[in-house]
Amino acid sequence: MPEEILNNADLIQEFLTESRDNMDQMERDLMAWEKQPASRDTLDRIFRAIHTLKGTCGFLGFTKLEGLAHQTEGLLGHLREGQIKASPAIVTVLLHVLDSVRRHTGHIERTGKEESESFGSVLAALQALQEPALTETPMPDEIPDTEAPAGFGTSAENSIRVKVGLLDRLMNLAGELVLVRNQISQLSQNEGPQMLAGPAQKLNRITSELQASIMKTRLQPIGNIWSKFPRLVRDAAMAGDKKIRLEMSGQQTELDKSIIEAVKDPLTHLIRNCIDHGIETPERRIAAGKPEEGAICLRACHEAGLVLIEISDDGGGIRPEIIREAALRRGLLAPSQADTMTNYDLIQLIFLPGFSTSREVTRLSGRGIGMDVVKTNLDRIGGAIEVASAPGQGTTFKIKLPLTLAIIPALLVGSGDERFAIPQASVRELVRLDGADAARKIEWIEDSPVYRLRGQLLPLIDLGRELGFSAQGHEMGQDINIVVLDAHGGSFGLIVDHVQDTEEIVVKPLGRLLKSLHVFAGATIMGDGHVILILNVLGLAQRVKNNEANEKRPVPVPTAMKEEARAPGEELLVFQLGDDGRWAIALSEVTRLEEFDAAKIEREGAVPAVQYQGKIMPLLPLSHLLLAENERLAFPASSGKFQVIVHARDGLCYGLLVDHIVDIAREPLVLQRKGLRPGILGSAIIQNRITKIVDIDGLVNLDAGRANGQFLGEMMESLN
């Protein structure tokens, strides 16, 4: 072998890349072939891959690898001629060959030379499998009937390899172009001459297309990483004496390369989890009346600009009571909390750091990473995960991922004179409290502010104070905006001065000098050229957990204010029905307050309803349900608008029609004259006035036929 060819790094590099692809393809083929040994095409492809390997190795002088390929080719030859029948044992040996080739080429990549190790055991296994055939016929020395060696021609015609670094650079340039585009379009709208408008619009379109196309170059089908899973499932199932079938759909779903890489380990972990803890042994499955073979389903699809990945098994499922017990034992949950949690919420606890159902603290699974790491890894790339499980029937993990990391939708908020961007994926909802409300509704536990969001405590942090530019935090009496953010292990509220638009932003990393600032995830440049910082929700969440932050910077709050806010009692929403009837409902039952035009009210059969957030929301006309005819206000209510209290339960929304929202009261609730009528809990003295308290459970289940009929009748009349 001439020296110069051996030294030709380019040739070797090409060989390595090609054999990596070929081996990946061969692995897929082997898995397919094991299922359908009759498929001649698959076997031929495997044969060609090995034949190509043998030829190239001979050419480059990698004699050991050539020898291995030669032996393997021999075995495959027997298989093609039907002298040997396919069996799982043969597939196992061929997979070992594959692993050896990968290990060996890996060594060549690192050192440029062949490994000294010879393939003793693999070669012996190959020999052993061929023995019966060898005695019958000599080994065929035939070249397979293909013109182009496999691997070379398959995808080379319509694709080229490009270095990722170059794509990154293009992506950056496109990002900058977007910024300039934003500037130009702003200029052309505000102060530019008329003639600029046309070109600006064209620039807009071209930039968007260019950006989208460049983004697409970085997209890869998720199948690229899934292709490792059939093997993983096969090996792990064999090791655990289980029978498992892996079904995959949506392999073509494309994602940014960096995200694909980041999601590989979490997915692998989840699948291992399904195999180890999800799917039962065949005996157990049969005893439970299930098919002997368990199934793991992997699905991916695009939905609303995100990628959804679902991993489900039909195994034993997660029993909420076991999770509950384990969480209590580990002190991750207070008993009082545990009682109020739904099964769904209990199961989500598996993502808490330190959670494990095994009795010993050391993890039995021994891989050293738990579900919390899976969640953290996904959080880091702006993804989210949840789990649903039906005991005895299986478990489903749902993962949501952004398409790309470089350009993300973000919510812009302001604090002081500064603007900040928050990745939209972390934003759950926005709450606005006007001045008077803010003072009352923000409660304090020592120096930690909290807010009751639909009855659940939401820890708050003040962005201005957190970042150190408004020392005393929010002044009382000021309006307050709370951005409710989802973070690892729960949500928290971020108090900001104002909430602006959402905008697509280009994420730029902060330089090395600022890397250690965990409260920022990066920076971006706005259309007006200003640099704004992107908040790192996880970093902020870290602060929430850390009370030291608050100890260092005590918050001056008027003591009277604190006392009032801490006063015990129930929060009630007071509203008016009829002329002066005062009514109230527990605030924890209130999801939202809305106002609807009378004209928006439609009928769903005999029930009045409105369209709300894309769904049909039935309305409960409280006046008609609870008041006698002579107590009601004339129809329609004064302004033609209806005040509606939205109450959500079991995934459904109900709208309670009331005449007027009065106030929110916090007072000890002493019910008197209980249960006079269905739909009414009783009466109490609230703000020194007699107030009736509605029974929402009763109301929802009340037979509303007559009241609805009257209400709809009056509505028709008023429209005519």
Place this chain on the structure above:
Amino acid sequence: MKRQLCTFTVGNLLFGVDVLSVQEVLRPQPMTRVPRAPSLIRGLINLRGQILTAVDLRERLGLPAAPPEISGMNVVVQLPGGLAGLLVDQVGEVLDLSAEQFEANPVTLRSTIREVISGVYKLKDRLLLLLDIQAAVTIPAAVSAPIHDPLFSN
């Protein structure tokens, strides 16, 4: 051995950095403050779509803040971790210097200055301090307190 240095002043000190490490010089730019950052970081600058971290050399050298009549210039330098802008008082000319003019740091220098210069060139009527850019943008232990705040290191 000849060497070309781009020179600038900070307070009454004259500094030089290798011209090859300077990408460009900018007039005063609008800056975005970075809350909780160490005090020598003045803010972020939009440099044609790239983000530049502005380092205040006065702060780094322990000098008082610049008087209002000095608006300050940004000397943009490339660093392994990205671009940085050195905030200086005034930018001077590019000088050709020879090895004979060079001498190691005098031992009597204040430590904050000694940390960031790697030698002195003797000009005819003045001394030119050779700035070690990497050291200049490294946050010294004394001012780095906010960064090593235990709350921030997970």
